[in-house]
Amino acid sequence: MKYQATILIELKPGILDPQGRAVEGVLQGLGYRAQNVRVGRVLEMELESPSEAEAHRQATEMAKTLANPVMEVYTVEALKERA
């Protein structure tokens, strides 16, 4: 079966995020009341897998491979079956 996986990779809470700070400055300059803006990566992919549990296991393993374990955390945000 085909699955569509969404993986989020974000900086750990304590790690300084200059890109987030820059975006926060822009948003506040435009009058928005945004605080603690953090910028991370989102990965969307299609997966071929016999079951949803196996697809989730694969997605988690890939997220672990792609994230930097010292500075980042990963989440498998969504997993949907595809037609």
Added chain:
Amino acid sequence: MKYQATILIELKPGILDPQGRAVEGVLQGLGYRAQNVRVGRVLEMELESPSEAEAHRQATEMAKTLANPVMEVYTVEALKERA
């Protein structure tokens, strides 16, 4: 009230994504059956707003401001009330 908003900004389906291609190559080289890998940005932020509807409206407007309308699509993925 304080809300935590998650915004996803991704390339439109037709747009070439070299970063996604590179990640796909790495994952396939490691033996994963990942296809059509797309890399985008995720923004997490805290918002001060009188109501959830207003927070959602603000988050959508900010997402629109930060995305490139020619190449990217945005989604307000999640909005949670904070303690």
